[in-house]
Amino acid sequence: MKLIILNDYDQASEWAAKYIRNKILQFSPGPNKYFTLGLPTGSTPLGCYKKLIEYYKNGDLSFQYVKTFNMDEYVGLPRDHPESYHSFMWNNFFKHIDIKAENTHILDGNAADLQAECDSFEKKITAAGGFSIGPDGHIAFNEPGSSLVSRTRVKTLAKDTIMANARFFDGDLSKVPTMALTVGVGTVMDAKEVMILITGAHKAFALYKAIEEGVNHMWTVSAFQQHPQTIFVCDEDATLELRVKTVKYFKGETLNHRSCSC
Amino acid sequence: MPSNKSVSDAPITQFINCRILRDNELQREDLWVREGRILDPEKLFFDEQGYADKRVDCGGSIIAPGFIDVQINGGYGIDFSQASEDVSDGVSFVAKKILEHGVTSFCPTLVTSPPEVYHKVLPQVKVHDGGPHGAGVLGFHLEGPFISAEKKGAHPEKYLRTFKSGGLEHLMEVYGSLDDVAIVTLAPELPGSQSVVRELSQRGITVSLGEHRVLLLVSESVSVQPGRFHALSNPSVSAVVQFHHRDPGIVGLLTSDRIPAGRAVYYGMIADGIHTNPAALRIAHRAHPSGLVLVTDAITAMGLPPGRHTLGQQVIEIQGLHAYVAGTKTLSGSIATMDMCVRHFKQASGCSVQEALEAASLHPAQLLGISPKKGKLDYGSDADLVLLDEGLNVKATYISGEEVWRKGQ
Numbered sequence: 001m002k003l004i005i006l007n008d009y010d011q012a013s014e015w016a017a018k019y020i021r022n023k024i025l026q027f028s029p030g031p032n033k034y035f036t037l038g039l040p041t042g043s044t045p046l047g048c049y050k051k052l053i054e055y056y057k058n059g060d061l062s063f064q065y066v067k068t069f070n071m072d073e074y075v076g077l078p079r080d081h082p083e084s085y086h087s088f089m090w091n092n093f094f095k096h097i098d099i100k101a102e103n104t105h106i107l108d109g110n111a112a113d114l115q116a117e118c119d120s121f122e123k124k125i126t127a128a129g130g131f132s133i134g135p136d137g138h139i140a141f142n143e144p145g146s147s148l149v150s151r152t153r154v155k156t157l158a159k160d161t162i163m164a165n166a167r168f169f170d171g172d173l174s175k176v177p178t179m180a181l182t183v184g185v186g187t188v189m190d191a192k193e194v195m196i197l198i199t200g201a202h203k204a205f206a207l208y209k210a211i212e213e214g215v216n217h218m219w220t221v222s223a224f225q226q227h228p229q230t231i232f233v234c235d236e237d238a239t240l241e242l243r244v245k246t247v248k249y250f251k252g253e254t255l256n257h258r259s260c261s262c
Numbered sequence: 263m264p265s266n267k268s269v270s271d272a273p274i275t276q277f278i279n280c281r282i283l284r285d286n287e288l289q290r291e292d293l294w295v296r297e298g299r300i301l302d303p304e305k306l307f308f309d310e311q312g313y314a315d316k317r318v319d320c321g322g323s324i325i326a327p328g329f330i331d332v333q334i335n336g337g338y339g340i341d342f343s344q345a346s347e348d349v350s351d352g353v354s355f356v357a358k359k360i361l362e363h364g365v366t367s368f369c370p371t372l373v374t375s376p377p378e379v380y381h382k383v384l385p386q387v388k389v390h391d392g393g394p395h396g397a398g399v400l401g402f403h404l405e406g407p408f409i410s411a412e413k414k415g416a417h418p419e420k421y422l423r424t425f426k427s428g429g430l431e432h433l434m435e436v437y438g439s440l441d442d443v444a445i446v447t448l449a450p451e452l453p454g455s456q457s458v459v460r461e462l463s464q465r466g467i468t469v470s471l472g473e474h475r476v477l478l479l480v481s482e483s484v485s486v487q488p489g490r491f492h493a494l495s496n497p498s499v500s501a502v503v504q505f506h507h508r509d510p511g512i513v514g515l516l517t518s519d520r521i522p523a524g525r526a527v528y529y530g531m532i533a534d535g536i537h538t539n540p541a542a543l544r545i546a547h548r549a550h551p552s553g554l555v556l557v558t559d560a561i562t563a564m565g566l567p568p569g570r571h572t573l574g575q576q577v578i579e580i581q582g583l584h585a586y587v588a589g590t591k592t593l594s595g596s597i598a599t600m601d602m603c604v605r606h607f608k609q610a611s612g613c614s615v616q617e618a619l620e621a622a623s624l625h626p627a628q629l630l631g632i633s634p635k636k637g638k639l640d641y642g643s644d645a646d647l648v649l650l651d652e653g654l655n656v657k658a659t660y661i662s663g664e665e666v667w668r669k670g671q
Contacts, residue, residue, distance in 0.1 A: 079308065080302075080304060086304075086308060095292075095304070095307070100311070101310075101311035101312070102311045
C-alpha cells in the first residue's frame with residue numbers, strides 16, 4: 001500500500017489527477033485497447049475531476065478511448081434529477097471532456113429488474129477487462145457491515161445517510177431515495193489498481209481505521225489492505241488520527257514516488 | 263466526432279465559449295441546437311449517445327434570446343400605417359433590417375388611422391416565422407384609434423374614436439379583421455371598453471391600456487379580466503411620473519395590490535434617452551422590474567438621415583436623435599434601435615446585464631403569452647438568438663438556429 005500525503009485538498013486532487021493522466025498516457029489506449037476507470041461521485045473527487053478536465057482542455061489528455069464505470073446510483077430517482085449521479089457525472093465531468101457516451105456506464109436506478117441491472121453491470125465490467133483504476137472515497141454505498149466479498153447489488157441506505165442527504169432534497173425526508181445500486185467491495189477489489197482519495201479532518205478516523213487497524217467489515221475501506229495495488233491519497237488533515245511514526249514513514253516514501261510518477 | 267443519434271438525424275450545433283442567459287443569470291454553458299430548437303445535451307448524451315455535428319466558437323460572447331419589439335411603426339423609409347399596395351414588401355424590408363439590431367420577432371404597429379387604412383393594410387400581412395429573410399411577424403399592434411383625446415400625443419385627433427354601442431362589432435367595423443392582430447391599444451376609460459377588453463382577451467389578443475391617468479380606478483373594475491394587461495406608455499412619458507397622492511397613475515398600477523393572482527402587468531418603455539427621463543426609467547424598473555418591456559416605438563425615420571417624413575396621417579421632422587411632429591415640439595416617436603435601447607436602459611437604470619436583456623426578450627414574450635417558446639433559452643425553446651459583446655453590441659443574430667446576420671458581412 002502507498003500512502004501519499006499532500007498539504008491540502010487542492011494538492012491532493014492534483015496529485016490524483018496527474019497519476020490518472022500519466023497512467024492513461026502510459027497505457028496508450030486505442031480503438032482496440034480501452035483504458036477502464038471506475039469513478040465515484042461526491043465532493044471528494046470534484047477537485048480531481050476539475051484537474052482532469054483541465055488536462056483535456058490543454059490537449060494533454062483525451063478520453064476518446066477511455067471507458068468509465070460509476071460506482072453507484074440512487075434507486076427511483078429520475079435520471080435527470082439534479083441530485084442523480086447521472087446528473088453529477090454529466091455536469092462535473094462528461095460534458096467538459098471528449099468521452100463517448102457509449103463508453104460511459106452508470107447503474108440505472110430506474111431499471112424494471114434492479115438485480116438484473118446489477119448483474120449485467122458486473123458482466124460489462126468483466127467484459128471491459130475490469131477496472132484499471134478505481135479511485136474511491138468510501139467505496140460507494142458499501143456502508144459498515146457490508147460483506148467484504150460483495151458484488152453489485154441493491155442496498156438500503158442507512159438512516160444517517162438519508163438524513164445527511166435531505167439537504168439536497170429541500171429538507172424533505174420523503175423525497176430522499178432510500179435505496180441505491182452499488183458496486184460491491186468484491187467488485188472494486190477485482191480492479192487492477194485502486195486509488196482512494198481521503199481528504200479532510202472529518203475523514204481522519206476512517207483513514208486510521210483503514211490502514212492502522214485490521215481488516216474489518218465495519219470499515220470496508222480496510223479491505224484494500226489485501227489488494228495488491230492500492231494507493232491512498234490524502235491531505236494533512238486526514239492524517240490527524242494516525243501515528244506520527246506512520247506519517248513519517250510514508251512521507252519518506254512519498255518523496256520517492258513523486259520523482260517517479262509525476 | 264461521429265454522430266449517432268437515435269431520435270433524429272438532423273444536424274446538431276453546439277455553441278461553445280459563450281455565456282448564455284438562462285434562469286435569470288449569465289451561465290458559462292454551451293448552447294446546443296437541433297431542428298431550430300434548444301436541445302438538452304444531457305438527454306442527448308445518455309439517451310441517444312449523440313454528439314454535435316458542428317461547433318460554433320462564440321469567442322466569449324453573450325448569447326441572449328433574440329429581442330422582441332412589440333411596438334415599431336416602421337423604419338428605413340417604410341411607414342406601416344401608409345395604406346399602399348405593397349405593405350407586405352415594406353414589412354419584409356424592415357423585418358430584414360432589424361436583424362442587425364438583434365430583433366428576431368416583432369409586431370408591426372399601426373397608429374390611429376381611418377378605417378380605410380386598416381381595411382387595406384391588415385389583410386396584406388400574416389403572422390409568420392422569421393428566417394434569413396427577416397425577423398418573424400408575431401401579429402399587428404393596433405395602437406388606436408380607441409384612445410383618449412387628452413393624451414393623444416402624436417396621434418391625429420380627427421381619427422380618434424369612442425366605442426359605439428355594440429363594442430366589439432364597432433371595433434371590427436373599424437379594423438376589418440383581427441386575424442393577424444397580436445396587440446390592441448385602447449383607452450379603458452372609454453365607455454363600453456370593458457366588454458371589448460374581455461372579448462379581445464378571449465381571442466388571445468393582448469390588450470394594452472393606452473391612457474394611464476385613471477388607470478388605477480379602471481384596473482379595479484376590470485380586475486377580473488382574463489389575459490394580460492400591457493400599460494403602454496405614451497411617447498410623452500414624462501406624464502407617467504406624475505405621481506399625485508390621490509391619483510397615483512401608472513406607478514400606482516404597477517405596484518397595485520389589486521392585480522389578481524396569476525395576472526401580470528407589463529409596461530412598455532422607450533429607453534432611447536429622449537422619451538424617458540432616466541429617473542423615470544429607474545423608478546419604473548425598481549417599482550416593477552419584471553414587468554418592464556423595452557420597445558423602440560420606432561417610426562419611419564429610424565435608420566434614415568435627418569429631414570421630413572410621413573407617419574400615419576401626419577408629417578414629422580428629424581433633428582439629430584429627435585423626431586417631432588413637424589412645426590411643433592411634440593415628440594412623434596423614437597428612432598433608436600432596439601439594441602441602443604437595451605444599452606441605454608442598462609446605463610440609465612443601473613440594472614444588470616441580465617435584466618436589460620430580459621426586458622427586451624423575456625418580458626415581451628411573456629406579455630404576448632409566447633414564452634417559453636420565445637424569449638427564453640430553455641430546452642425546447644425556439645433557437646432565436648442574439649450574440650452580443652461585453653458592451654451589449656450585436657455581433658450576430660440567429661433564427662431557428664440558423665445565422666441570419668453577422669456583423670462585418
